[in-house]
Amino acid sequence: MRLAFLGPPGAGKGTLAELYAARHGLAHLSTGEMLRAAIAAGTPLGQQARPYVETGRLVPQALLGEVVAARLREVTAYILDGYPRTLEQAAFLEELPGFALDAVVFLAVPAEVAVRRLSARRVCPSCGAVHGREVGAGDACRRCGGELTVRADDDEKTVRRRYDVYVRETAAVVEHYRDAGKLREVDGTGEPETVLARLEAALAPLARGHDNG
Numbered sequence: 453m454r455l456a457f458l459g460p461p462g463a464g465k466g467t468l469a470e471l472y473a474a475r476h477g478l479a480h481l482s483t484g485e486m487l488r489a490a491i492a493a494g495t496p497l498g499q500q501a502r503p504y505v506e507t508g509r510l511v512p513q514a515l516l517g518e519v520v521a522a523r524l525r526e527v528t529a530y531i532l533d534g535y536p537r538t539l540e541q542a543a544f545l546e547e548l549p550g551f552a553l554d555a556v557v558f559l560a561v562p563a564e565v566a567v568r569r570l571s572a573r574r575v576c577p578s579c580g581a582v583h584g585r586e587v588g589a590g591d592a593c594r595r596c597g598g599e600l601t602v603r604a605d606d607d608e609k610t611v612r613r614r615y616d617v618y619v620r621e622t623a624a625v626v627e628h629y630r631d632a633g634k635l636r637e638v639d640g641t642g643e644p645e646t647v648l649a650r651l652e653a654a655l656a657p658l659a660r661g662h663d664n665g
């Protein structure tokens with residue numbers, strides 16, 4: 453099964469992609485995570501991508517496209533989390549032989565829910581876990597005990613820019629897949645388990661087809 457998850461910042465793409473991928477044995481490929489790892493490791497990609505990621509702008513496709521394509525060639529069943537985010541990226545994916553998406557999930561959340569989630573988000577640099585309102589100031593990571601931090605691009609100004617980028621660039625990608633009949637729109641409000649149940653229902657026919665071979 454080949455899926456992509458789209459939605460505004462704070463829609464819960466990463467959390468839901470991780471939960472759904474674990475249940476269905478899919479690889480979880482997050483371009484945001486790839487870029488943050490490259491930045492932390494100081495690779496050439498990381499050095500070039502850093503100014504874009506830190507200011508909430510899109511990393512140019514010329515830097516990202518081949519990196520994504522190389523990761524896709526390593527796996528057969530996956531969720532692409534946060535890619536494609538522009539029509540250019542969607543066209544790039546469609547031109548890669550053998551990588552046609554089976555479905556694209558659009559996680560819909562109102563802007564005020566997304567902003568509330570992002571302002572509460574704490575991430576663990578050690579294990580990558582993402583926490584929300586359930587952790588308080590000074591709490592340790594519930595998964596590994598590591599020290600939690602705020603993502604560098606979750607400050608108010610950068611969140612606003614990321615939201616603008618989403619409206620300007622990614623909303624058109626959502627419509628592109630709607631026109632192609634591939635879009636599965638899922639209400640992204642509520643707790644992760646609630647959204648996961650909706651996602652399971654929305655993708656059930658597809659998942660059954662794949663389970664049957």
Ligand code: AMP
Nearest residue numbers: 483484504505508509510511534535537
């Ligand atoms: P995310 O973790 O999906 O919120 O992505 C964090 C940041 O990584 C974004 O604000 C962009 O700077 C960059 N990024 C992630 N995915 C893409 C993409 N498909 N195209 C361009 N930049 C991206």
